[in-house]
Structure formats: structure tokens, C-alpha cells
């Protein structure tokens with residue numbers, strides 16, 4: 001049973017991370033929320049989730065661009081049965097114009113933070129005799145798009161690291177997998193819709209289907225709730241022999 005276990009979710013005051021946190025709290029898990037900010041709203045979110053589901057929810061500030069912060073997040077959590085590496089950012093530019101500081105930030109937040117949190121969490125999982133590492137990669141962990149060099153490199157990298165963690169824990173009751181979402185309607189994507197409508201002179205529906213979901217054959221966004229459900233499945237006993245692999249939630253994108 002998942003009751004009483006603790007999940008640490010990086011980058012979880014918004015979007016997919018928050019969606020997974022809601023699903024986990026709803027399933028009786030204690031949750032540690034995280035981002036780099038330390039606002040009233042961050043802590044209020046933790047209180048709201050705890051009250052709604054009768055579980056323990058804490059918000060711990062830590063900047064995933066810093067290795068020491070990533071490790072400190074796990075230490076401060078004190079327990080980490082389930083680790084969800086979700087924090088991520090994007091920058092879009094041709095490789096010859098790609099700002100070096102953006103490259104470094106994307107590699108640090110989207111990939112290296114997962115190295116540090118995993119290194120800190122594995123001893124706790126071993127001691128507890130059970131563990132799950134769930135990395136939120138992307139369809140861009142399996143496919144490329146132009147102008148997203150750092151993001152595609154980081155997401156391919158985290159898929160590779162997931163396989164290594166799975167091999168190093170293969171004979172233990174620990175699994176490591178990556179979820180590869182296609183387009184998910186998060187605040188991040190929602191904010192791109194008005195500009196896209198303007199740029200192509202399209203209504204909302206057409207801009208979504210023809211531009212944003214150009215490569216998503218279902219022509220539907222995946223939802224944060226579906227990602228929460230996929231993450232919960234990976235935590236279930238049914239998934240205990242699923243390790244070192246990717247699960248795509250992308251409406252058929254990577255079938256092409």
C-alpha cells in the first residue's frame with residue numbers, strides 16, 4: 001500500500017508537478033512540494049493539499065539549478081520513497097545563437113538535478129526496502145525538434161540516466177522509469193496560445209490543432225491528471241517489473 005509513504009516532487013508548485021502531487025495526495029501519499037521560490041502561495045498550496053486529502057504535505061524551497069540545493073531537498077525531506085524529477089525549463093533558439101547561460105541552466109535543471117536528487121534518495125530507498133524513481137522526460141527525450149538543442153539534449157540525457165539507475169537497482173525492490181509526455185496543457189503552454197493565434201491569424205481551436213498539436217496525432221493535449229495517473233501506476237505493485245524504460249503519454253507523437 002502507498003499509505004504513509006513519502007513522495008518528493010521537484011518543481012511542483014505548477015503544471016505537471018502539481019498535477020502529480022494532487023494525484024499522489026489523493027492516493028494517500030505524503031508529499032513534498034518544491035520550487036526555487038519561497039512565497040506565501042507556495043506554503044498555502046501545501047496546506048490546501050494536506051487539508052483536502054488528510055495527508056502530510058510540506059513545501060521545501062530548493063533551486064534545482066544548484067546540485068547542493070537538490071541534495072539538500074532530499075535531506076530536508078527526511079524520507080523519500082518516491083522521487084519524481086519534474087523541474088524543467090525551456091529556451092528556443094538556433095544553436096549558433098543559443099545563449100550559453102541558458103544551455104547551462106537547462107542542462108542543470110532538466111538533467112543534472114535528477115543526478116543529485118537520485119544520489120541522495122537511493123540510500124533512503126534502500127534503507128526503507130522499497131523505492132520508485134520517476135523522471136519526467138518528454139517526447140523530446142526520444143525525438144528532436146529544431147531550436148531546442150539544450151532541452152532535447154537534457155531530455156535524452158535523463159532517459160539515459162534512468163536506464164543506468166534501473167540497472168544499478170535491478171535486484172532491489174526499486175524501479176526507475178521515465179514518463180515522456182507530448183504536449184500537456186499547463187500554464188506554460190496556455191501562455192503560448194494567444195501569441196500563436198496572433199502570429200498565424202488563427203482562432204484558438206485552429207492554433208491549438210494546427211500549430212501547437214501539429215506533431216501530436218490525437219490532436220488532443222495530454223492532461224496533468226493523466227500524468228498523475230501514469231505516475232501512480234508506476235508506483236503500484238503491477239509495475240514492479242517495469243524498470244529502465246519510458247512510458248509515452250503523447251497522443252501518438254513518437255509512433256511517427
Ligand code: NAD
Nearest residue numbers: 011012013014015016035036063064087088138183184186
Ligand atoms: P511548468 O512551468 O508549469 O512547471 C515547471 C516547474 O518547475 C514549476 O513548478 C517551476 O517552479 C519549477 N522550476 C523551474 N525552475 C526551477 C528551479 N531552478 N528549481 C526548482 N524548480 C524549478 O511546466 P510543466 O509543463 O508543468 O513542466 C514540468 C516538466 O514536464 C518539465 O520537466 C517539462 O520539461 C516537462 N514536460 C512538459 C510538457 C508540456 O507540454 N507541458 C511536455 C513534455 C515534458
